[in-house]
Amino acid sequence: MGNLLLQMLAGTVTSLKIFILTLLFSLPLGLLVAKGRMSKNPIISNMVNMYIMIMRGTPLILQLLFVYFAPYYIFGTSYDRFTAVIVGFVINYAAYFAEIYRGGIQSIP
Template sequence: MDWSVIWSNRELYVSGLWATVLLSLAAIATGTLLGLVVAAVRTSRIPLLAQLARAYLEVFRGTPLLIQMLFIYFGAAYLGLVGITVFGAALLALTLYQGAYIAEIFRAGIEAVPRGQWEAARVLGLPRLQTFLSVVLPQTRAIVLPPLVGQYLSLIKDTSIAVVIGYVELVRQGQAVIDRVGDPATSYIAVAVLYFVICYPLSLLVRHMERKAVTA
């Protein structure tokens, strides 16, 4: 293995790393927002909306992310959705896919809050929405944070699938280095190390939060 390959192509690796981080952060934001909304709908008392949310979860948790990403990007033209970018397609696919898993994390957290909290807020005359935002959600945050960060780790690694629709992220740049100079072992080791650099701090954070929850 020629380690000089990494240094001489550092601009490609840095560019790929930045593209991966950008897509990850965007998908974390949109996936979390979608997951929270779907979880709120799932725990609502509106049967039709709850069933629609459940159907969404079944579809996106029951099909591979790869297929969803290909369908969104290449199927957009058949649906008349012209002009969708590679980044937009990758972000939409990750948001819908990860949002389904994040929704279940939030739902479990919401349902873990004692029912008496809802009843106490009702006695005080708080509207249901205000009760959810001011009473239930703050308590849910402490419950869902460790599994939520763990799901973010999965999301970051799932960004590599975007290579199939041409998004130039870390894996794609690693392949570009291979096309340029060969030596796939060195290039893929560099890609793996960069993913590790992104994910390892989050892994430590999850472990810290889990230990803190046990000792609390």
């Protein structure tokens, strides 16, 4: 029983680390993406819009698999699972936060 509680505590700590790091990186990145989405330059605006559509339109698990496995097949190197989860969550949630920021900014008269 004690071993199970220690494992659950370790999992809780890992989940909290993922949550905090995701918020720490995705909130500012989302603001930058929102600024790019509202850019008057059509190239930047269209590229950022495509990024947002892809990130919001594909399942998170597919994005996590891509972030974890793609560097190995493209560059021949990879990184650990924790880093892949952080990168995957950050790029996913930054797209959602960008739309939240954009909607909030554009609603101000």
